Amino acid sequence: MSLDTASGTGAFDALLQRLGADGDPARAYERLRERLLALFRVYLPAESEALADVVLERLARRAGEGVVIEDVRAYALGIARLVLQEARLRASRRREAEADPTLQPDPDAGAEQEEAERALHGLHVCLSLLDAASRRLILDYYGADGGARIRLRQQLAQAHGSSLNALRNRALRLRARIEECLRARLDPARKP
């Protein structure tokens, strides 16, 4: 949770109260934030976290002001669209000001190759940290291409006796773990 303190505890409480009308307010808040993150990841992935927080701040402010919000998610989407519009305008201005990216210095091919080798080695190590079944699952799940991809995943779900959604969730979690492990190995100085 990262509401700006300027929006005030009262505003945040008002939002939580509104979100809690149908159950656990903290969980509803986190879920709303996940949705906003996913939305902004589609359009401006580099700014998704910051933009989601802006929406939540504005939403809390409205709730604190006593604005009647019948459908919080729909209201949040309305704010998100405005925030996205503003962010796109800023991004467009930045792009105009930037130099032509195609004329940036050439990449260092040797360094690229070295990094690719390091990444492959790192992936081997990260996969070896998984148990055999998980390793097999992640490589199978992401192993196919195109139309075969869907068929394979359906077959895998059947073989595992689970639904496609459950299998997807498991594969996504494993993939996130592997990517985090790889990131830590390749950029040890960087915090997650």
Add this chain to the structure above:
Amino acid sequence: MPAMTEISDDVLRQWLLQRLPDAEAARLEAQLMQDDSLLDRLRDAETDLLDDAARGRLSTAEAQALREHRLADPAQRERLRAARAFARLREDPSGAADEGIGPERPSPAARQASTLCESATARRRPRGALVLAAAAGIIVAIAASVLWLVPAPVAPNAGIATYALLASTSRGNGPATLRIPAAGSAVRLQVEVADSARRYQLFIETGARRQSVAADLQPRESRAYAYIEATVAAGLLTPGRHRLLLVASNGGGEPEQVWDLQVGER
């Protein structure tokens, strides 16, 4: 609440690439706010998109959209790096195969199609286009983040440096630059073209002087790509700054693509 509708993986991919009509995108936005499963599916679609990019399976337009809309984000680039490692592991006999991984291993033809460019002097090539180009001793000098997303069509012939030039992604930003490190040697160009049914001509322009490199070039096709191939004689590659022009034979002389060409040191 809008009615929940079944959304295909391809629609999600096009949404991620910002290639959907506004109305359809708005419908997905509304559904995302209500439909829990769409969150996970979207994440899955993003991973598949990056995997396909790493395997060289995106169309030119998709690769361009990925670069424009997603790879500005460092986190996306990190995810792509991981996807590239997965792609290499998948093709690496010392890795995936030993573990019995990969129910549908790519055919030799698919592997060939996923290469960016290579010379016949290349040894067994590592996967990943820039890596491959480096291993083959080839210098490819246009915007790299485009290059390694898009497969070049075929393996060129022996003994000559080959450069793959993809359809420019930067019409609004001016031409990309191809740098050839030294004058005095012929080079081969494989140039992606928009229309496989047309004939093309390549020119080198130096100042106001335009010289033909090759004429009446008939495009070849490889998977989703059409390209022409031409050898640029050493005599045309004098040190200095030039422009390379791709012109459709019946296109009224207007270049379809233009690249800056730097031969030797700047």
